[in-house]
Amino acid sequence: MAARTTTSRSGNVGSAVINALLLWGINVWPGWQVLPFLTGDMTRVLGLINASLIAGIIVNLVCAVIHARALLSLGNIVVMGIGVAAMLRMWEVFPFDFGTSWSGWPVVVRVFLVLGIVGSIIGAIVEVVNFFRALAGFEPRAR
DSSP states (O other): OOOOOSSSHHHHHHHHHHHHHHHHHHHHHSGGOOOTBBOGGGHHHHHHHHHHHHHHHHHHHHHHHHHOEEEHHHHHHHHHHHHHHHHHHHHHHOBBBOSSOOOTTHHHHHHHHHHHHHHHHHHHHHHHHHHHHHHHHOOOOOO
């Protein structure tokens, strides 16, 4: 019997569906333009956001079919790398305009971007360790 991983096939399919719905919602309906605090500069970030969502869909669908921990770890590293690139681009472009509302919103958004970047980097390091553990034949740690 193959070793069980911490992610189930239904979890992979569910994640792919959520990413597909986000991709649809951001690009088709209702679209990112309905959010009043996003500026036209959002188009400068959208490619990386879409790439991250598409990579997540592909990785999750592949891992639902081929259930190998090393493959899942490698896929997660790729998705997190694209996600970090998107967050760094969002930091650079900063496609937000909060108008005359509370002046602290830009700081809050930047704090969340930093948390997302740092969290993704930590997650990628964990996945690198999981990748090499899987290649060595070690079981994933129980959570």
